[in-house]
Amino acid sequence: MNDVIYMDNNATTKVAPDVLAAMLPYFSELYGNPSSMHRFGGQVGRALVKAREQVAELLGADTEEIIFTSCGTESDSTAILSAVRANPDKHHIVTTRVEHPAVKNLATSLRNLTGHKYRVTSLGVDNEGMLDLDEYRKALSDDTAIVSVMWANNETGVIFPIAEMAAMAKEEGILFHTDAVQAVGKIPINLRELEVNFLSLSGHKLHAPKGVGVLYVKKGTPYAPFMIGGHQERGRRGGTENTASIVGLGKACELAGAWMSLENSKVRKLRDKLEEGLLASIPNSILNGHKTSRLPNTCNISFEYIEGEAILLHMDQYNICASSGSACTSGSLEPSHVMRAMGVPFTAAHGSIRFSLSVFNTEDEVDLVLEKMPAIIAGLREMSPFWQNRDKG
Amino acid sequence: MWEYTDKVKEHFMNPRNVGEIKDANAVGEVGSLSCGDALKLMLKVDEKEIIVDAKFQTFGCASAIASSSALTEMVKGLPLTEAEKITNEEIADFLGGLPKEKMHCSVMGREALEAAVANYRGVPVPVAEGEVVCECFGVTDLEVKRAIEESHLRSVEDITNFTKAGGGCGKCLDRLQEILDEVTGSAKSRIIPMKGPARMTTIQKIKKIEDVLEREIRPALRNDGGDIELIDVDGDMVIVALRGACGGCSRSTTTLKEYVEKTLREQVLDTLVVEEER
Ligand SMILES: Cc1ncc(COP(=O)(O)O)c(C=O)c1O
Numbered sequence: 076m077n078d079v080i081y082m083d084n085n086a087t088t089k090v091a092p093d094v095l096a097a098m099l100p101y102f103s104e105l106y107g108n109p110s111s112m113h114r115f116g117g118q119v120g121r122a123l124v125k126a127r128e129q130v131a132e133l134l135g136a137d138t139e140e141i142i143f144t145s146c147g148t149e150s151d152s153t154a155i156l157s158a159v160r161a162n163p164d165k166h167h168i169v170t171t172r173v174e175h176p177a178v179k180n181l182a183t184s185l186r187n188l189t190g191h192k193y194r195v196t197s198l199g200v201d202n203e204g205m206l207d208l209d210e211y212r213k214a215l216s217d218d219t220a221i222v223s224v225m226w227a228n229n230e231t232g233v234i235f236p237i238a239e240m241a242a243m244a245k246e247e248g249i250l251f252h253t254d255a256v257q258a259v260g261k262i263p264i265n266l267r268e269l270e271v272n273f274l275s276l277s278g279h280k281l282h283a284p285k286g287v288g289v290l291y292v293k294k295g296t297p298y299a300p301f302m303i304g305g306h307q308e309r310g311r312r313g314g315t316e317n318t319a320s321i322v323g324l325g326k327a328c329e330l331a332g333a334w335m336s337l338e339n340s341k342v343r344k345l346r347d348k349l350e351e352g353l354l355a356s357i358p359n360s361i362l363n364g365h366k367t368s369r370l371p372n373t374c375n376i377s378f379e380y381i382e383g384e385a386i387l388l389h390m391d392q393y394n395i396c397a398s399s400g401s402a403c404t405s406g407s408l409e410p411s412h413v414m415r416a417m418g419v420p421f422t423a424a425h426g427s428i429r430f431s432l433s434v435f436n437t438e439d440e441v442d443l444v445l446e447k448m449p450a451i452i453a454g455l456r457e458m459s460p461f462w463q464n465r466d467k468g
Numbered sequence: 469m470w471e472y473t474d475k476v477k478e479h480f481m482n483p484r485n486v487g488e489i490k491d492a493n494a495v496g497e498v499g500s501l502s503c504g505d506a507l508k509l510m511l512k513v514d515e516k517e518i519i520v521d522a523k524f525q526t527f528g529c530a531s532a533i534a535s536s537s538a539l540t541e542m543v544k545g546l547p548l549t550e551a552e553k554i555t556n557e558e559i560a561d562f563l564g565g566l567p568k569e570k571m572h573c574s575v576m577g578r579e580a581l582e583a584a585v586a587n588y589r590g591v592p593v594p595v596a597e598g599e600v601v602c603e604c605f606g607v608t609d610l611e612v613k614r615a616i617e618e619s620h621l622r623s624v625e626d627i628t629n630f631t632k633a634g635g636g637c638g639k640c641l642d643r644l645q646e647i648l649d650e651v652t653g654s655a656k657s658r659i660i661p662m663k664g665p666a667r668m669t670t671i672q673k674i675k676k677i678e679d680v681l682e683r684e685i686r687p688a689l690r691n692d693g694g695d696i697e698l699i700d701v702d703g704d705m706v707i708v709a710l711r712g713a714c715g716g717c718s719r720s721t722t723t724l725k726e727y728v729e730k731t732l733r734e735q736v737l738d739t740l741v742v743e744e745e746r
Contacts (some may be wrong), residue, residue: 103553184510279592285707307491380501380526380527381527382504382505382528382529382532384470384529384530385480385528385529385530388477388480388530389481391480401504401529407502407637408604408605408628408632408635408636409504409604409636410504420503421502421504422501425501425504458486458525458526458527458533459525459526459527460497460506460507460525460526460527461501461506461527
């Protein structure tokens with residue numbers, strides 16, 4: 076069996092060796108509490124200062140704007156609930172139909188919050204997964220407490236025009252949050268130039284460990300903490316810091332800055348080779364998502380007339396890891412909400428496979444996937460009652 | 469990832485009897501592309517009504533493919549009258565079981581078999597009738613009722629796992645609950661009534677409570693430098709005293725209600741109320 080061919084980096088990433096090395100001392104000898112008065116804890120506190128600088132540097136932010144959290148989901152919850160509390164008289168939130176559950180389900184839960192009759196506008200997307208900015212502008216109102224729009228979609232990699240959208244919200248005096256969990260490290264971000272009030276990121280999507288995240292809060296943005304407790308994070312997020320993971324996340328951000336050009340050269344090239352190869356060698360395969368307004372690492376392809384779980388399990392025989400928007404893999408009975416929002420027909424939605432690459436992938440791996448996929452797809456189609464009858468409708 | 473048995477994986481990777489029988493005389497087609505799974509079962513039945521050949525085509529996940537493969541293996545060589553009796557549970561058992569969320573794949577197998585038999589006999593498929601309850605997956609009330617009875621389903625979630633009904637927009641969930649109540653309500657008279665809450669004498673109660681305190685609760689409290697003493701049991705009222713660090717602790721009420729009472733309710737009697745001695 077070959078080594079694992081990991082093309083599921085939008086699900087989670089490998090901890091980079093340098094990140095692990097940076098973290099290890101904080102699991103052993105450097106176990107002090109960064110809040111302690113003694114020098115022993117103090118040195119850990121200094122490591123957090125450095126990590127905060129590394130994160131701020133990658134985002135084009137100031138260190139006081141960085142709050143460490145436990146994950147992307149916590150950052151999303153904190154941002155949205157904070158804006159809700161800061162605007163007790165507003166009862167409307169604007170978001171999209173393709174958000175990650177961390178935003179989508181939170182927005183839905185707001186509808187049911189007792190005492191608040193929240194309205195949620197979920198903007199639709201077109202066949203390529205893009206938003207209509209006119210529709211967005213019309214959705215903004217005096218009653219809107221916050222806009223929450225993801226920077227890049229986890230399933231398709233489609234990038235939304237965050238700079239423009241944030242500016243439009245600012246004009247109306249509305250707070251703007253972006254879930255940038257998939258974007259950070261893959262595309263350049265400079266928050267100093269943007270009217271973004273809140274930005275969420277998650278460590279495990281950029282080669283730091285799971286269970287650590289960041290919420291960026293622009294200076295001057297009204298803020299109410301979600302985790303209330305000690306004075307950590309200047310009272311904005313209680314709880315003794317996850318020191319090792321924060322140090323790891325700092326290192327990962329430093330690496331991401333250094334690797335940014337690789338993402339957009341090497342990774343993009345590999346992705347393009349994979350994508351073009353698959354589309355060319357496999358009939359009835361369709362790219363999901365906008366061709367160019369897209370992350371350099373992601374490619375989502377539907378193989379018509381077959382089902383995603385079956386494809387993934389065959390790929391698994393070759394140790395190839397990817398994921399699917401099919402019903403069967405999600406545990407629900409319907410294809411993913413992103414595929415449905417894009418209006419991907421049922422013939423294709425159940426057979427959608429997402430490949431998401433990282434700087435650790437190689438050309439040999441792409442070649443192996445290109446070699447194995449056509450037979451997997453053909454084999455399953457051979458078995459599908461719809462394949463032979465496809466033209467009869 | 470789903471936990472599939474080795475048998476499911478084996479039948480998925482090496483499905484038996486894939487393909488078409490050109491002169492099949494019993495064909496059953498169920499499911500659709502939009503549903504996410506579909507099965508076309510083709511049988512060749514000889515003049516003695518023995519199934520001499522079986523093949524299938526399936527669109528769907530691993531368990532749908534494995535269930536189809538299993539079904540063809542099970543029916544080959546059987547008289548039609550025997551094959552007809554195969555239930556979805558038997559298909560699942562043949563594979564060493566299916567995850568419960570995937571039971572609908574075995575149901576699809578049984579439905580295809582029924583459709584094939586009906587096709588052979590030239591009669592309409594029985595469960596295609598009835599009133600559609602779940603519009604997303606086109607499931608009728610008769611199908612739901614049958615699944616509840618045959619597979620002894622006890623919750624709406626079970627119904628979704630077995631029939632897919634309710635797994636889409638969720639609009640029909642209330643209706644499913646009604647059907648479930650109808651079916652199980654009428655079944656109740658046939659079921660031996662459950663014993664009511666166990667009656668215990670006070671002495672038995674005290675003994676059981678002491679057991680749980682000693683085995684579970686004290687060790688946990690002692691970890692935090694506390695302790696607990698049983699003062700009295702009066703009906704369902706359990707009077708205790710917290711000792712050591714727990715005594716003056718501001719969280720003691722929470723400990724009592726959230727931890728001690730919950731544990732005792734779970735392990736002794738679910739009507740117990742724990743109070744601190746004054
Ligand atoms: C777009 C997006 N938002 C939020 C999250 C949640 O991040 P976390 O797993 O750190 O809570 C994810 C990860 O799956 C994601 O892809």
